[in-house]
Amino acid sequence: MRGGETRDYNGTRIMNPDEWEAVCKKCGKCCYEKVDLGGGIIRYTDEPCVHLDTETNLCNVYENRREAQPDCISLTEHLVRTLTWLPEDCAYLEYVRHNDTLAAVREVNKRRKRTRNAQRRR
Numbered sequence: 001m002r003g004g005e006t007r008d009y010n011g012t013r014i015m016n017p018d019e020w021e022a023v024c025k026k027c028g029k030c031c032y033e034k035v036d037l038g039g040g041i042i043r044y045t046d047e048p049c050v051h052l053d054t055e056t057n058l059c060n061v062y063e064n065r066r067e068a069q070p071d072c073i074s075l076t077e078h079l080v081r082t083l084t085w086l087p088e089d090c091a092y093l094e095y096v097r098h099n100d101t102l103a104a105v106r107e108v109n110k111r112r113k114r115t116r117n118a119q120r121r122r
């Protein structure tokens with residue numbers, strides 16, 4: 001389940017689809033069937049999607065997956081942030097969290113700079 005777009009590490013540029021695609025480490029973990037237990041709890045089963053090659057962890061129909069498997073989704077940054085069932089070590093999840101951490105650090109540094117400048121003006 002890949003595709004879509006997101007910001008790069010700078011948070012200033014939208015990555016093109018190939019760059020976004022390259023983030024996926026192709027582990028295939030998200031391509032296993034899931035069961036909805038209710039209450040927002042979704043669990044993976046041991047059953048791979050019929051189109052997953054379990055030797056390579058690659059999708060056999062990737063270019064046409066939306067036709068072959070209508071419930072297969074293309075991950076976007078928004079989906080990565082909102083879906084609750086992505087594997088904890090999904091590269092997109094790690095990527096978005098890393099971006100958020102960098103953005104938070106930038107924000108703290110900006111605030112410190114503003115405070116220092118304000119103190120100097122006093």
Ligand code: SF4
Pocket residue numbers: 001002030031032049050051052053058059060061062065068069072073
């Ligand atoms: S069609 Fe199946 S194997 Fe292919 S990307 Fe979608 S979930 Fe994964």
Ligand code: SF4
Pocket residue numbers: 001002023024025026027028029030031075087089090091092
């Ligand atoms: S779990 Fe994440 S990194 Fe692994 S195949 Fe799915 S989208 Fe790619």
